[in-house]
Amino acid sequence: MAIGVKNLENSSYIFEKQRLESFKNWPFKKNTSCNSEKMAEAGFYCIGGDEAACFVCGKELDGWEEEDNPWVEHKKHAPQCQFVKINKKEDNLTVKEFHLIVETFLKNQQEKIHKDKMMQFHRVTDTIRENIEKNFHPSTAL
Numbered sequence: 649m650a651i652g653v654k655n656l657e658n659s660s661y662i663f664e665k666q667r668l669e670s671f672k673n674w675p676f677k678k679n680t681s682c683n684s685e686k687m688a689e690a691g692f693y694c695i696g697g698d699e700a701a702c703f704v705c706g707k708e709l710d711g712w713e714e715e716d717n718p719w720v721e722h723k724k725h726a727p728q729c730q731f732v733k734i735n736k737k738e739d740n741l742t743v744k745e746f747h748l749i750v751e752t753f754l755k756n757q758q759e760k761i762h763k764d765k766m767m768q769f770h771r772v773t774d775t776i777r778e779n780i781e782k783n784f785h786p787s788t789a790l
């Protein structure tokens with residue numbers, strides 16, 4: 649099979665362990681409710697500074713405070729997220745639930761790639777249109 653767990657492991661934050669590693673410079677201490685372990689457990693990985701994103705829904709949140717509860721914040725800002733809906737830490741997930749999360753992750757990733765490609769496409773067509781309009785002089789067009 650082309651996509652083994654190993655490949656997914658290298659290319660994403662599907663696993664809590666890798667999400668945790670991204671929080672090396674997280675500003676909150678172990679004894680706070682917003683520590684790296686709890687952030688990773690709630691589906692977040694660090695994207696720099698005090699900014700974190702969910703690996704499933706892609707929601708980016710910054711301005712975290714040490715008394716924040718990552719699960720509560722996740723649910724508040726992205727109630728539609730599959731990870732939030734299942735609402736379990738990785739160790740407690742059933743195979744079926746884990747499968748559903750990975751499936752949603754892949755689907756969201758594909759949608760994002762598609763969206764980026766469409767935006768790129770529109771930028772190109774906009775430039776072409778601008779050039780045509782700029783160079784089109786009705787008096788010389790016959």
Ligand SMILES: [Zn+2]
Pocket residue numbers: 691702703704705706707722726729730731732
């Ligand atoms: Zn999410």
